Amino acid sequence: MKTHASFHPLTLASAFEQFLEVSSFARRTRESYAEDLAPLLAEAGQQPVRTLTTGVLQAFLAHQESLAPATYNRRLAALRSFTCWLREQGWVAEALLDEIERKPEGNRVARALDAQNVEAVLRKIEDPRDRALFWLIYDGGLRSQEALSIDIEDISWPDRSIRLHGKGDRPREMFFSRAVGTLLDKYLATRGNPTSGPLFVTHRKARLPRRADLDADGYARLSYRQADTLWKRYTPDWDLHQLRHTAISLRAAHDYTEVDLKRFSGHTSLRSLERYIADNREVAKRKAREWERRERFQ
Numbered sequence: 072m073k074t075h076a077s078f079h080p081l082t083l084a085s086a087f088e089q090f091l092e093v094s095s096f097a098r099r100t101r102e103s104y105a106e107d108l109a110p111l112l113a114e115a116g117q118q119p120v121r122t123l124t125t126g127v128l129q130a131f132l133a134h135q136e137s138l139a140p141a142t143y144n145r146r147l148a149a150l151r152s153f154t155c156w157l158r159e160q161g162w163v164a165e166a167l168l169d170e171i172e173r174k175p176e177g178n179r180v181a182r183a184l185d186a187q188n189v190e191a192v193l194r195k196i197e198d199p200r201d202r203a204l205f206w207l208i209y210d211g212g213l214r215s216q217e218a219l220s221i222d223i224e225d226i227s228w229p230d231r232s233i234r235l236h237g238k239g240d241r242p243r244e245m246f247f248s249r250a251v252g253t254l255l256d257k258y259l260a261t262r263g264n265p266t267s268g269p270l271f272v273t274h275r276k277a278r279l280p281r282r283a284d285l286d287a288d289g290y291a292r293l294s295y296r297q298a299d300t301l302w303k304r305y306t307p308d309w310d311l312h313q314l315r316h317t318a319i320s321l322r323a324a325h326d327y328t329e330v331d332l333k334r335f336s337g338h339t340s341l342r343s344l345e346r347y348i349a350d351n352r353e354v355a356k357r358k359a360r361e362w363e364r365r366e367r368f369q
Contacts, residue, residue, distance in 0.1 A: 084116030
């Protein structure tokens with residue numbers, strides 16, 4: 072018979088693992104939740120669930136104040152979902168986040184960069200993994216998480232195509248250039264040319280292999296936070312997502328139709344592309360010149 076002294080209270084980290092396992096989230100949602108709440112679990116993950124109080128959560132959110140509103144709101148949503156589940160299990164008695172509000176995000180704008188400046192930066196990257204990753208995002212107009220979720224088995228080398236796990240776990244396909252194919256070849260050669268597992272992995276083996284998405288040699292899949300940190304080393308003033316914005320805006324200015332852009336970007340509606348098209352000076356200029364030539368020769 073176990074004594075009271077042998078009882079070990081459920082830790083916050085263990086409860087979070089259960090939360091992800093029993094919830095019917097898409098794979099990318101689980102990955103996003105784990106990424107967003109990693110700072111909280113690093114700080115308090117080994118504490119009993121009962122120690123999770125409004126004060127603890129407010130302190131955590133106070134450290135997120137410097138983040139962009141969209142990122143702050145995403146972390147708040149993950150935290151709210153987790154704490155609601157804890158309450159449903161009877162592990163916390165109070166609604167911990169009832170008085171915490173989302174930050175206003177305002178109108179999102181397409182923050183495209185100058186393509187020549189972007190490509191100049193990309194050419195200077197020497198690390199084979201980083202160069203392949205960031206060129207792939209730019210070449211395919213990928214969401215960062217789409218690129219990081221790629222497994223080597225998803226790549227069709229003869230077609231130079233990749234099966235992607237798109238937003239909402241919607242599958243789609245991208246086609247990469249020969250130049251990017253060469254960069255991927257060089258990167259995989261540094262890893263001994265593996266044929267399966269995560270495409271982009273860390274340079275060091277995982278310290279917690281039970282929780283990580285590993286390749287055959289014990290290296291973990293690169294996370295968004297790690298990729299974003301790497302990108303900031305090369306371009307401190309640029310956001311990683313701007314690679315995607317720039318790639319889409321560049322194609323909007325050069326002969327891609329709305330339908331082409333929809334297929335290239337993975338957007339599910341044409342309305343989502345308005346921010347790339349409506350204020351795109353090059354598109355407006357090209358259309359005006361086309362109309363001018365039409366009028367001239369009638």
